[in-house]
Amino acid sequence: MTARRRIRRPAIALASLAIGTTGVLVLAGCAGGGAAADGGDGVSIVATTTQVGDFTRELVGGEAKVTQLLGPGQSAHGFDPSAAQLAAIAGADALVVNGAGLEGWVDDAIAASGFDGRLIDASTGIELFGTHDHDHDHGDEGADEGDAHADESAEEHADHDHGDAAEESHDGHDHSGGNPHIWTAPGLAEQMVENIADGLAEVPGLDAAAIGANETAYSAKLEALDAWIEQNVSQVPVADRLLVTNHDAFTYFVEAYDLTFVGSVIPSFDDNAEPSAAEIDELVKKIRETGVKAVFSEGSISPKAAETIAKEAGVAVYSGEDALYGDALGAEGTDGATYLGSQEHNVRLILESWGVVPSELPAVLQK
Known part of the structure; x- marks a missing residue:
């Protein structure tokens, strides 16, 4: 299996970016190493x-200063950048x-800054999935149909300077039907890393060769x-790979490893939404009918509703x-301080809920 695996379901072609509503954003300055805080060659x-x-x-390693807009545990579904945050964007390379x-x-932030x-x-x-693309059985027929669709391939969009980006993002590219949580599948995370590396290699002042070497290693x-995830998940019969989470954020993970997504506490991509009483009752019913053993809360969302539903359904809550x-x-010092650590954490807990003890991590992932 390669990290370039195509997800086997109908997809929505990806465009660039879309304008949405604004909320609250907190600025967190993060450095990528000892030299990063000084900005290396002045690249920001x-x-x-x-x-x-x-x-x-x-x-980038220590070659540049990296300012991260969202802090640990903060959801990305709605922001309103402050003047200081707009200034950071304005001064960035x-x-x-x-x-x-x-x-x-x-x-709007780009325009304002x-x-x-x-x-x-x-x-x-x-390629993006829509709202219910993961609510399916994993039969060969469905997989074949998905593979055929995936082979049509989304149009490749080259990285671009802001002058082109503003026009492209306004010209009819609507992501409202697509699930943006693409990082939840490591194979897609690798594609994200490749895209970022390709873009950074074109930034004046950065060493493209060093970025390429770092990309290869990561x-x-x-x-x-x-x-490692596929090896461990494969120990569980497909019919028993059931998952219930706080909100609909794990679509691509579910598809990558043939899980069945029974439902979410918040039936939406957006974790700011709230479930109705009828939706809660329906999820409790599904949990009982399918034999789900646990409900998973998420670190960036209040666990109260998940805990209530788990209690009512008579199952464990994480x-x-x-x-x-x-x-x-x-946050720094937690299992999820890095992407790799967050994935290992998530998989270990999901396997535990299925009664599986995970195998030892590959040497390249051991700390």
Whole structure:
């Protein structure tokens, strides 16, 4: 299996970015090593989410200052950049975004800040799933249909400077039907890393060869992680690979490893939404009927509703330190401080809920 695996379901072609509503954003300055705080050669990079911030730091090492807009545990579904945050964007040589419509505020922020550096969209070339593309059986017929559709391939979008990005993001590219949580599948995370590396290699002042070497090393870890997850998940019969989470954030993980997504506490991509009483009752009914053994909360969302539903359904709940890392990575010192650590954490807990003890991590992933 390769990290370039195509997800086997109908997909929505990816565009660049989309404008959305704004909320609250907290600025967190993050450095990628000892020299990063000084900016290396003076190159300044802004990354939006915790995931793309982590990927970017892995790629640049200590060559540049990386400012991460979202802090640990903060959801990326709605922001309103402050003057200081707009100033950070304005002074950046590059802006790295998750893309896929996740940062609906970004076009307005770019316009307001006057940013004229390189916009790097980590979602370039990745096909998006709609709301219920993961609600399916995993029969061969469905897989074949999905493979045929995937072979049609999404249009490749080259990284571009902001002057082109603003026009492209406004010209009819609607991501409202696509799930933006693409990083949850390590194979797609590797594609995101490749996209970021390609964009950074074009930023004046950065060493393209060094970035390429860092990409190779980090991609090897992502491939090892992917193989480790598949090896362990394969111990569980497909019919027993059931998952219930706080919100609909794990679509691509579910598809990559043939899980059945029974439902989510918040039936939406957006963790700001709230479930109705009828939706809660329906989820409790599904949990009882399917034999789900646990409900997983997520670190960036209040666990109260998940705990209530688990109690009513008579199953375990994973919350607090045992919550999954979904929309955001965790604080320094937690299992989810890095992307690799967050994935290992999530998989171990999911396997535990199925009664499986995971195998030892590959040497390249051991700390």
